Amino acid sequence: MTNLDWRRLDLPSNLYEQHESRVxxxxxxxxxxxxxxxxxxxxxxxxxHYWLRxxxxxxxxxxxxxxxxxDQVDRFAEQCRGRFRKFLLIGIGGSAxxxxxxxHAFREPERTPPLFVFDNTDPEGFDRILRAIRxxxxxxxxxxxxxxxxxxxxxxxxxxxxxxxxFREAGLNFADHAVAxxxxxxxxxxxxxxxxxxxPIWEWVGGRTSICSPVGTLPMALLGYRWRDLLAGAxxxxxxxxxECPPRDNPALRLALVWHHLIERRGLTHMVxxxxxxxxxxxxxxxxxxIMESLGKQGQGLTVFGNKGSTDQHSYVQQLRDGRPxxxxxxxxxxxxxxxxxxxxxxxxxxxxxxxxxAFEEGTARALHEAGRPSFRITLEQLDEHSxxxxxxxFERAVGYYASIIGINAYHQPGVQAGKEAAAGxxxxxxxxxxxxPGASIDQLAQSIGADRELVEEIVxxxxxxxxxx
Numbered sequence: 001m002t003n004l005d006w007r008r009l010d011l012p013s014n015l016y017e018q019h020e021s022r023v024x025x026x027x028x029x030x031x032x033x034x035x036x037x038x039x040x041x042x043x044x045x046x047x048x049h050y051w052l053r054x055x056x057x058x059x060x061x062x063x064x065x066x067x068x069x070x071d072q073v074d075r076f077a078e079q080c081r082g083r084f085r086k087f088l089l090i091g092i093g094g095s096a097x098x099x100x101x102x103x104h105a106f107r108e109p110e111r112t113p114p115l116f117v118f119d120n121t122d123p124e125g126f127d128r129i130l131r132a133i134r135x136x137x138x139x140x141x142x143x144x145x146x147x148x149x150x151x152x153x154x155x156x157x158x159x160x161x162x163x164x165x166x167f168r169e170a171g172l173n174f175a176d177h178a179v180a181x182x183x184x185x186x187x188x189x190x191x192x193x194x195x196x197x198x199x200p201i202w203e204w205v206g207g208r209t210s211i212c213s214p215v216g217t218l219p220m221a222l223l224g225y226r227w228r229d230l231l232a233g234a235x236x237x238x239x240x241x242x243x244e245c246p247p248r249d250n251p252a253l254r255l256a257l258v259w260h261h262l263i264e265r266r267g268l269t270h271m272v273x274x275x276x277x278x279x280x281x282x283x284x285x286x287x288x289x290x291i292m293e294s295l296g297k298q299g300q301g302l303t304v305f306g307n308k309g310s311t312d313q314h315s316y317v318q319q320l321r322d323g324r325p326x327x328x329x330x331x332x333x334x335x336x337x338x339x340x341x342x343x344x345x346x347x348x349x350x351x352x353x354x355x356x357x358x359a360f361e362e363g364t365a366r367a368l369h370e371a372g373r374p375s376f377r378i379t380l381e382q383l384d385e386h387s388x389x390x391x392x393x394x395f396e397r398a399v400g401y402y403a404s405i406i407g408i409n410a411y412h413q414p415g416v417q418a419g420k421e422a423a424a425g426x427x428x429x430x431x432x433x434x435x436x437x438p439g440a441s442i443d444q445l446a447q448s449i450g451a452d453r454e455l456v457e458e459i460v461x462x463x464x465x466x467x468x469x470x
Contacts, residue, residue: 002390004251005377008369015257023247026404030243040411047411049209053235069200069214076197077221084143087222090118090159091147094207099219101282106225118159126162139170147181147215149201151188181214208290209396226385233389241397252397259402262328270327273306276361277334279383281308287395294399294410310360321371329375333361336382430459438470
């Protein structure tokens with residue numbers, strides 16, 4: 001069960017009364033989301049990640065697709081048992097962060113198979129991971145999971161091509177060691193008909209909210225985690241945060257109003273996430289994408305960063321305590337940490353390491369409060385698939401409510417597309433430079449291909465450093 005403690009925020013007693021019209025709008029728009037309206041008008045699509053854990057909300061065709069994918073995940077994981085002992089996941093953004101968060105939270109070293117991840121287009125990163133796979137027995141018992149909604153995501157496609165080359169070098173047919181998670185009918189869907197399996201990620205599910213789709217559930221099933229418990233936890237939180245719940249009893253709506261009060265009324269535009277758990281070390285990165293990609297539009301946004309407790313005691317708590325007062329803190333603690341003995345070892349008389357962790361969390365919260373730094377606390381009774389599902393669903397819903405409150409669309413990402421288009425322009429200039437061949441000066445190249453001189457100079461310098469131009 002997830003509990004929220006707001007006492008150190010010094011909130012006004014009339015928080016709801018201040019925003020009655022905004023609350024009404026947020027609830028109305030959330031009902032439209034759950035009903036399947038095309039609320040992402042820029043991309044002309046519905047937003048259905050809530051359906052993934054409560055399929056009964058979905059229209060009949062979508063419900064059948066979701067339930068069919070769930071059954072497919074179970075069947076395929078059973079077929080793979082004993083055949084594959086290592087897994088290589090290739091994705092980027094939500095397609096990689098979700099599975100990485102889950103694996104980091106639930107991995108049991110003595111029984112969980114290795115999971116390797118390509119989540120960038122860095123050749124050094126590729127090589128390090130491929131060497132690691134080879135050092136652990138090679139590719140014969142390795143299954144590759146390629147995740148790309150469109151099938152054309154450059155980083156993912158690059159990683160897939162590198163993996164294909166590595167399997168060929170090992171004398172293996174890549175298709176016999178690969179599955180795709182992609183949108184039905186996509187480029188990847190069409191190109192992977194001879195792979196072991198294809199799983200759906202639908203056009204109404206965004207990458208940053210895809211963890212309850214096969215993007216998250218398939219890796220969980222293959223690694224032996226309880227993926228249905230994750231969905232059950234998310235569904236339980238969806239019930240608590242539904243637009244049909246009384247507003248004052250809705251924790252996600254309250255969280256959204258808290259954000260609005262702290263950002264708009266107090267000017268605190270940064271949220272620091274401090275989970276006091278090694279297993280949640282990736283939580284701040286996961287919520288960073290969810291929140292910033294959803295809310296960072298039209299001059300709005302909430303900047304998210306974080307570390308883990310009590311590591312933060314020795315890194316940036318100094319600034320949080322005595323630096324610029326432009327932030328608030330979200331503490332996350334676990335009452336009953338999972339342990340195989342360390343939690344019961346006394347490091348001092350009557351004190352265990354778990355006691356120290358609790359003391360540091362409470363001490364940091366008190367010290368920040370004394371300095372006028374607001375914070376709230378999220379308490380999980382224990383960290384398991386159900387409770388993590390609850391926590392993820394809480395923030396997904398809060399993001400949706402907050403976006404409605406400030407009048408933006410949480411479900412598209414025009415800034416991401418702008419970056420992709422700029423990268424494509426860079427590559428067009430590079431291809432033109434390579435076609436010109438050696439001998440031309442920077443000025444001649446820029447004039448010849450009609451490109452910015454500084455960009456041409458930057459590309460030529462990099463190509464020369466890598467030996468691709470003399």
